[in-house]
Amino acid sequence: MLSKLDRHGSGKLCWVDPYGDTLFNEQEAQVVRHEVAALAHKSADDREKAALLDLAEILDACAATPGSYLWFMGD
Template identity: 80%
Template sequence: MGIELELHSGRPARGRSSPNTLLRGSYQHGEALARALSTLDRHGSGKLGWVDPYGDTLFNEQEARVALQEVTALAQRCADERQKNALLDLAELLEACAATPGSHLWFMGD
């Protein structure tokens, strides 16, 4: 199980990556990211708990802004170095998404 990330300048086509909108991808932290996010309550009030480790989840710029606060707190509590690196990479993508009007961050689960 792993989660790959892609930042797109617009909403990507459903179920496939679009090279026309792809700004940046993160593919090296999949398993560590999935493990780090699995500690969150899927039914809680946070945005990151919504990420489906087996399917696709899409955040717009407003959702990314909210999730950025969550991932920062999660990374500070994380003791596993691989998971912490995955969360820091996610934080960079969330920050870029929040700062780019019309962008979307795509979480691609296995």
């Protein structure tokens, strides 16, 4: 699903590197949460939508916890 994102867009979710590590702090997680919600709303694939909703829960927890980070670990 990340491959569908515009790598030159204004969002932060496109910053996730599939081969390297990407780190978001709680403020960035809040912004990314809105991007994930928009993607889930557009998704027609049930498995993709479920994965996005799981990610949204993790982003919510990060955004609600000052000083926290969400770390995406690449390949």
